[in-house]
Amino acid sequence: MFRYRLDVAWEYLFKLLPYLSVTLFYMGGALTIGIVFGAFMAMMKLGKNRPLKYFAIGYTAVMRSLPPIILIFLVYHGVPLAVRRMFQVNLSGMNTVYFVILALGLSSVATLSEIMKSAYLSVSGGQYEAAVSNGFTPFQAFRRIMFPQALRVSIPNLSSALIILMKEGSLGYTIGLIDIMGRADLLNSTSYGNDIYEIFFTLAAIYWLASILIDGGCHFIENRLSLERKIELNEIKKAGMIAAAEQGGIVRGS
Amino acid sequence: MLELTGVCKFFGKNEILKGVNLKVDSGDVVVILGPSGSGKTTLLRCINFLEIADKGTMVFGDKTIQLRRAKKSEVAFVRKKTSFVFQNYNLFNNKTALENVTEGLIYGRKIPAKEARDIGVKALEKVGMLDRSDFYPSQLSGGQQQRVGIARAIAGNPDVILFDEPTSALDPELIGEVLGIMKKLAAKEGTTMIVVTHEMSFAQSVATKVIFMDSGVILEEGEPREFFVHPRHERTKQFLRSILYETEYNI
Ligand SMILES: Nc1ncnc2c1ncn2[C@@H]1O[C@H](COP(=O)(O)OP(=O)(O)O)[C@@H](O)[C@H]1O
Numbered sequence A: 001m002f003r004y005r006l007d008v009a010w011e012y013l014f015k016l017l018p019y020l021s022v023t024l025f026y027m028g029g030a031l032t033i034g035i036v037f038g039a040f041m042a043m044m045k046l047g048k049n050r051p052l053k054y055f056a057i058g059y060t061a062v063m064r065s066l067p068p069i070i071l072i073f074l075v076y077h078g079v080p081l082a083v084r085r086m087f088q089v090n091l092s093g094m095n096t097v098y099f100v101i102l103a104l105g106l107s108s109v110a111t112l113s114e115i116m117k118s119a120y121l122s123v124s125g126g127q128y129e130a131a132v133s134n135g136f137t138p139f140q141a142f143r144r145i146m147f148p149q150a151l152r153v154s155i156p157n158l159s160s161a162l163i164i165l166m167k168e169g170s171l172g173y174t175i176g177l178i179d180i181m182g183r184a185d186l187l188n189s190t191s192y193g194n195d196i197y198e199i200f201f202t203l204a205a206i207y208w209l210a211s212i213l214i215d216g217g218c219h220f221i222e223n224r225l226s227l228e229r230k231i232e233l234n235e236i237k238k239a240g241m242i243a244a245a246e247q248g249g250i251v252r253g254s
Numbered sequence B: 001m002l003e004l005t006g007v008c009k010f011f012g013k014n015e016i017l018k019g020v021n022l023k024v025d026s027g028d029v030v031v032i033l034g035p036s037g038s039g040k041t042t043l044l045r046c047i048n049f050l051e052i053a054d055k056g057t058m059v060f061g062d063k064t065i066q067l068r069r070a071k072k073s074e075v076a077f078v079r080k081k082t083s084f085v086f087q088n089y090n091l092f093n094n095k096t097a098l099e100n101v102t103e104g105l106i107y108g109r110k111i112p113a114k115e116a117r118d119i120g121v122k123a124l125e126k127v128g129m130l131d132r133s134d135f136y137p138s139q140l141s142g143g144q145q146q147r148v149g150i151a152r153a154i155a156g157n158p159d160v161i162l163f164d165e166p167t168s169a170l171d172p173e174l175i176g177e178v179l180g181i182m183k184k185l186a187a188k189e190g191t192t193m194i195v196v197t198h199e200m201s202f203a204q205s206v207a208t209k210v211i212f213m214d215s216g217v218i219l220e221e222g223e224p225r226e227f228f229v230h231p232r233h234e235r236t237k238q239f240l241r242s243i244l245y246e247t248e249y250n251i
């Protein structure tokens, strides 16, 4: 009869948790690549230069179609080969996490460029024109007017992208990455599969909690940046000033 | 003060402006009339370099500028000397009414924030929006947004303000407040303006010059009295009849 041993699961929690840092590391790495190069790619998509535009669109289409496992395999086996051929450098000793970061980064560039592009387009172009017509340089118009509004719009999508990134990275265990997934797989082998439910339910719970935290964090940031909040703060400020004025009146009157 | 000669603009193969000439003197209120699609918006946008004309010259003050090959400094010069009031306001949604007015001064004209604030307050006062200076555009009615749009346009003290159908996105009962402010600017401050509008009462009472555009050319121009009483072209008469009919119909 199946019996779930909570105490065993509890023990595994502490064996798995330290490896969450690896998961967070590849997420951060891939996100950085995605944001930096995704921004360039979003500019290419929005820009007038035809060849660059078609390159960006084509790249996104290819990346979207590719199962992440294939990308990870191609990067893990292909990159060291190419580097050895071209630069006579041996990458065999390199930590697998960098291959995972590169693979996830390559697909994040596509995903994030799409998110940035649509966020930018959601802000009415008239505001940009009004800004440059008002004497803003194109960069100032972007920085002061377009970017803050686009950022706010993009946050829910960024949250989803981060969670997807977290999950796709778990495939890294197939090339020997020891993140929480790789660690769980290892623990499962060493216990000869006897603790399989304790291990993998615990693992699932960690992923679940992490995605709740990501979602919550993004919600928090979104609220921070929201116009509703700005308006509310304004109201409070105004109410405060009225109250202060009234109080001043009472003092004077008495 | 501002003179355009031979302005041509293509969109793809379509010639939208076919050699437009326009002269505006200081204190002029030039009203541009014309059917939809005749190129009125495009003309204003070419003046502000929101659209780059394919041919034509602009003489602005003592500067002569080739519209097609305007340098960055020339574009900046013209944008400093002109401002644009948009049909759908185009206020910065992430900025308060006051910030909408001051940001251009601070970032575009390098005016210190404190000074910009004083100018902004004065501009909002002129359009009767001072009590709304902390409001965001989403908290304002269309008429109020357009009044902030006008405050933003006058704050930089431009030589010419370009209005592109400033009241046509507004509910009828809000049109008056915006036209009232424009009339005040013309009468009290002698502001030079180029106004695209279908508001005949404004054209008749405020314009110093009326221009009729059709299919990318200026078909007829004149003083309002002459223009409205004795239009020369059949096309102009037709247009005026259709507008007047529409006005009566609305009443
Ligand atoms: N960005 C654009 N691309 C292509 N065609 C345009 C563009 N802007 C305007 N047009 C065309 O130019 C013509 C004149 O437009 P517009 O200047 O807006 O006229 P109006 O303001 O007099 O109604 C219209 O036929 C319009 O479809």
Ligand SMILES: [Mg+2]
Residues within 6 Å of the ligand: B040, B041, B042, B165
């Ligand atoms: Mg128009």
